[in-house]
Amino acid sequence: MPKDTYFVNIDHRELTAVAARIFTAIGCAQAEADIVSKLLVTANLVGHDSHGVARIPRYVEYCRNGEVVPNQTATATFENAQIAIYDGNKGFGQSIGVQIMTAGIEKARHNGIAMIGVGNVGHLGRIGDWTEMAIEAGQVSMHFVNTSGAGMTVAPFGGVESRYATNPISIGMPNASGEPLVFDAATSMLAEGKIMVARNKGVNLPDGALTGSDGSPTNDPNALYEKPSAVMNSMGAHKGSGLAIMADLLAGSLGGGGCAQPGVTGLANGMLSILIDPNVFADASFVQTETTRFTDWVRSARPANPAKPVLLPGDPERNTRMEREKNGIPLDETTWRLIQETATSLKVTA
Known part of the structure; x- marks a missing residue:
């Protein structure tokens, strides 16, 4: 199906x-419009086009349908010194994410x-x-x-019916004497975006990304829609499927938004985040030394292709x-055309 693009x-x-x-035209206050825009464009800057400005038309449609409401703040349903739900x-998600983080x-x-x-x-x-x-605050985190x-689009390993979404996991490690490590990946072979x-x-699409409605593999991205x-x-067959199931349980049951279930029409994400500040309890010099030593050791592996050095998460x-x-x-x-059409529908210039 390739076409000239x-x-x-x-x-x-x-x-x-x-x-x-x-986003201002759809009703966001300027501060919120700036946050959402900055983070969408940042996704493009770092090569995650799936989570970048291609989502603008969808976000606007969410607002028009009432699935997302501009200018909201999160409400704590439980809170103590170390936990908040x-x-x-x-x-x-971008403005709420900044608030809760x-x-x-x-x-x-x-x-x-x-x-x-x-x-929610x-x-x-x-x-x-x-x-x-x-990481900017010097903290380790898992999400x-x-x-x-x-948005349930992913089948469990061995299945041909969707039961959950792409359920990403991200883990970060500061590195005071070098580049921080950021692992960020969907548990499906590809992110839906x-x-x-x-x-x-x-x-x-690459082989293995999709299974068609007839149970046979397909490389056509249109088949998902x-x-x-x-x-x-899932990525990695049963291993990725297992990670996706556990991410759904952690984010849905502990995070408070509920796990994936049928009959839900409006997209709502859930997230469980664990943050660790090693400066409170750890020997900072040991953490820094070990992080540098280990990452240098990993980078030193002889590459399969001499022109492509070994990379670390975030490189x-x-x-x-x-x-x-x-x-x-x-x-x-x-x-770009879809973004322009969205802007025109809101009477703003693109």
């Missing part, structure tokens, strides 16, 4: 301004460890944003994400960010 390269500052105008009140970082700073949960919140975006926010039912981007580009739909497959994103900050963010023609 052209790309436009757009400066990240210009793209951020376009996104902010759109929040209802996101259908707010934008700020609270969690502060709790970990005082107590060494904190656990934050949130449910809009799409939380690139989960690495929250890992990086903790487990699910949806409450809408990557399939959306492939559909916009008109390109096929047809009725009956294809299902996404590909840093490399992509440097290139795209310099040369602009490439958007395929369909993605």
Whole structure:
């Protein structure tokens, strides 16, 4: 199904301004529009186009349908010195995420460890944003994400019917004497947004990403959006499936938003985050020395391809960010057209 596709390269500052105008027009206060826009564009800058500005039309549609409500703040349903569980009140995931992570970082700073949960919140975006926010505060963090039912696209290992979403996991480790480590990945073979981007580009998916509605493999990204739909497959077969199930339980049952279930029509994310401040209880010099020693040891492995050195979690994103900050963010023609059409529908310029 490949087709001829052209790309436009757009400066990240210009793209951020376009996104902010759109979100302001849909009802967001300027501060919220700025947060959502900045984090969507950051996803593009680091190469996670699946969680970038391609989602703008969807976000606007969520608002129009009442699935996401601008200018909300999360409400604590339980809180003590180390734990807080929040209802996101259908707010934008990016602005709610900043609110709850700020609270969690502060709790970990005082107590060494904190656990934050949130449910009933809009799409939380690139989960690495929250890992990086903790790293900036010098904290280790782990994040487990699910949806409450809408967006169930992934089949458990051995199954051909969807039972949960892509359920990403992100883990971050500061590195005072080098680059921090950020692991951020869906538990499915591909993030759903990557399939959306492939559909916009008109390109096929890699083998193993989807199983068609007839039970046979398919490389066509359109198959996920047809009725009956294809299902996404887990990364690493039973291992990825097991991680997805545990992420759903942690984010859904402990985080308070509920696990995936049928009959849910509105997309709502849930997240459980654990934050650790090693400065409270650990020997800082030992943590720094071991982090540097171990990461240097891993990097020193002889590469299979001499032209491609061994990378650590977070390296590909840093490399992509440097290139795209310099040369602009490439958007395929369909993605850019859909953003322009969304802007026009709101009577703003793109």
